[in-house]
Amino acid sequence: MDRNMTYAGVSVVLAGLLGFSWAKQGGALNADESKATDRDIAVVDMTKIFAVHKGLQAKNEEIRREVMESQEKLKALVDSGKHLKDELARHKQGTAEHNRIAKELQEKADAWKKFQEETQKHLQEQNSANLLSTYQLVNDEIQRIAEARGYRLVMNFSSDPVDAKDTAKVMQTMSRYVLYQKGLDITEEVIEALN
Numbered sequence: 001m002d003r004n005m006t007y008a009g010v011s012v013v014l015a016g017l018l019g020f021s022w023a024k025q026g027g028a029l030n031a032d033e034s035k036a037t038d039r040d041i042a043v044v045d046m047t048k049i050f051a052v053h054k055g056l057q058a059k060n061e062e063i064r065r066e067v068m069e070s071q072e073k074l075k076a077l078v079d080s081g082k083h084l085k086d087e088l089a090r091h092k093q094g095t096a097e098h099n100r101i102a103k104e105l106q107e108k109a110d111a112w113k114k115f116q117e118e119t120q121k122h123l124q125e126q127n128s129a130n131l132l133s134t135y136q137l138v139n140d141e142i143q144r145i146a147e148a149r150g151y152r153l154v155m156n157f158s159s160d161p162v163d164a165k166d167t168a169k170v171m172q173t174m175s176r177y178v179l180y181q182k183g184l185d186i187t188e189e190v191i192e193a194l195n
Contacts, residue, residue, distance in 0.1 A: 042146060043157035045187040049138055050131075054195050059130040063123060070119045077112045084108060141193050145186060157185065 050056060084105045091098040146154050162173045 040151065041153045041155070041184055042149070042151045042186045043155050043184045044142060044190055045158050045185070046138070046156045047158055047160070048187055049190055049194070050134065052191055052195065053134055053138070055137070056130060056134040059134075060127075063126055063130070066123060066126075070115075070123075074112065074116060074119075077108060077115065081105060081108045081112065138190065138194065141190055142186075145189055145193065149186075151186075154186070 084101055088098060088101045088105060091101060142154055145151075162169050164170060
């Protein structure tokens, strides 16, 4: 809860600084003005874009296949370890055969742990790389659309309903930069251009 409050506080401060610097440069809106300059600001729902981005979906499917293959390999290692453990139980402790099997069992356990750690690291790196490359593609397309339409500022906005029982989501919602928008959403244009 404290971390969420910190994030919310930082977001408010950053939003204030952004507004202050914008106002200082003469780009601020006066509260008495009826609306912003035509086509000056737009919003996009990045969560929605990522959810339907076909390229990211294909990359995520590749990761799912890798996960399934890794799970099969891990299962084979576990089954091999169980077999060795059963074999170990049949030999008297302290005998050469018992010691050999115990050593082999420890080597299998170490191999299993190493494989699991390496696989997890690889999958996390792959997922991060996929998200970053997709983000860059999406951002380039947003920039292209914004420049073509004359928008000077495009902000992330989510209109997803919030479950009041989910404290983390409530805090995330409270730290949004865009609190209200009407008619500024270009999400569908970006999705259409990307897919």
